[in-house]
Amino acid sequence: MRCIPGPGLKNDLLRQSGVTLAELMVSITLGALLVLVATMLLLSSSSSYLEQNEAAQLDDGGRYALEIIARAIRGTGLGNWDGASAGGATFSLAAGDSANISGLDARSVSKNGDGIAATLAAAVNGSDVLAVRYFGAGIGFDGDGSVINCAGFGVGGASSEQDRGWSIFYVAQDADGEAELRCKYRGQNGWGADAIVRGVDTFQVLYGLDTDVVPDGMANRYLNATAIDALDAALPLAGLDAAARLREKNAQTLWKRVVSIKLALLLHGAIGSRPGAAPRHFDLFGSAYSAAVGDLGVHIDEAALAPALRERARKLVELTILLRNSSI
Numbered sequence: 001m002r003c004i005p006g007p008g009l010k011n012d013l014l015r016q017s018g019v020t021l022a023e024l025m026v027s028i029t030l031g032a033l034l035v036l037v038a039t040m041l042l043l044s045s046s047s048s049y050l051e052q053n054e055a056a057q058l059d060d061g062g063r064y065a066l067e068i069i070a071r072a073i074r075g076t077g078l079g080n081w082d083g084a085s086a087g088g089a090t091f092s093l094a095a096g097d098s099a100n101i102s103g104l105d106a107r108s109v110s111k112n113g114d115g116i117a118a119t120l121a122a123a124v125n126g127s128d129v130l131a132v133r134y135f136g137a138g139i140g141f142d143g144d145g146s147v148i149n150c151a152g153f154g155v156g157g158a159s160s161e162q163d164r165g166w167s168i169f170y171v172a173q174d175a176d177g178e179a180e181l182r183c184k185y186r187g188q189n190g191w192g193a194d195a196i197v198r199g200v201d202t203f204q205v206l207y208g209l210d211t212d213v214v215p216d217g218m219a220n221r222y223l224n225a226t227a228i229d230a231l232d233a234a235l236p237l238a239g240l241d242a243a244a245r246l247r248e249k250n251a252q253t254l255w256k257r258v259v260s261i262k263l264a265l266l267l268h269g270a271i272g273s274r275p276g277a278a279p280r281h282f283d284l285f286g287s288a289y290s291a292a293v294g295d296l297g298v299h300i301d302e303a304a305l306a307p308a309l310r311e312r313a314r315k316l317v318e319l320t321i322l323l324r325n326s327s328i
Contacts, residue, residue, distance in 0.1 A: 054269035054313040061197040062267055062317035065181055068196055070321050072132045072150050072167035073261055076100045077325030096247030097161045099255035101323075103205055103225035104129040106296045109170050109184065111193040116168060124179040125202040126297025127171035128225065130261070133164040141188045150183035151194050169196075171203050181265065201266040201305075201314070202297045204284045208260035208320075219260045224295050228254045260322045266300055269313035279303040282316055 077093065077100045093100065107129050108120040116131045136155030138144025143156035147165070155165035168184035172193075179200045184193040207228060208219025223231075231254045239245035250256075264284035279302040283290040290299040302310050 054273040058315035065197045066319045073321045076132045095251040100133045101258045102131045105226045124171045127203040128205045129170045132167045149185040151185045204264040206262040207258045209257045210259045264318045273313040
């Protein structure tokens with residue numbers, strides 16, 4: 001028996017045979033909108049991840065750099081009191097010896113030059129140089145490993161002023177043109193330098209001086225290296241020859257009055273890690289210091305940087321360190 005559809009069923013089948021052009025266009029438009037929204041969410045998520053990743057790396061890099069410098073500063077002037085009983089050398093700072101702390105403003109130093117004597121004027125954004133000296137421990141050049149320089153190598157007990165260890169911190173550019181904070185040290189076969197952290201905008205140092213007639217170990221004022229050198233240049237020296245005047249200057253130098261050190265380090269992240277944001281400025285020791293003192297490098301304005309350095313995540317890290325061993 002064959003069933004013949006009625007007129008109503010035929011009309012329903014005709015109506016379900018396809019979609020109209022208008023319906024197709026609406027479907028395509030809705031699909032495109034969904035893809036666009038998903039793409040925007042993906043880009044936003046990727047940008048947020050990049051910013052968080054850069055922030056974490058900048059935090060880690062800044063904290064690591066300050067820890068390395070702080071360790072060197074706290075070890076300055078350390079005397080090897082156990083040297084005699086251990087069969088090693090013993091030496092303590094005499095009045096006519098040079099200070100354990102020294103520095104330079106808006107300078108860099110050569111990697112292989114002696115100490116900070118071979119200076120370079122091409123400093124990255126007016127970055128400073130900090131030099132720390134200390135007595136080692138143990139016999140031989142590397143000592144017993146209880147005293148190390150900024151690169152982690154052991155420093156043996158000093159038997160003279162010249163034998164003291166070195167930890168020098170300065171900023172220079174690597175082969176790719178990226179600025180990095182470096183640690184310079186004296187090895188057994190000469191001088192070397194290793195990078196501590198890359199992506200440095202500027203490195204700044206202030207020195208806290210105890211200027212009381214009877215020193216109390218507290219800083220009365222903070223000055224940069226140029227100001228301390230100017231005070232030293234005005235010292236009255238009555239020595240009969242250059243060697244005598246140098247010993248007299250070393251005995252009176254304001255560098256031996258340094259009891260604390262302020263550090264400020266501005267780091268930047270990868271290209272595009274802070275895209276589309278308005279330019280910012282950074283005052284490494286506060287706006288009052290930047291406005292009152294002509295200290296090159298303590299004020300960084302992103303708008304004045306090279307275009308490739310502008311839209312980047314940045315982190316300013318600061319630390320004040322009290323010297324443990326007085327050199328007065």
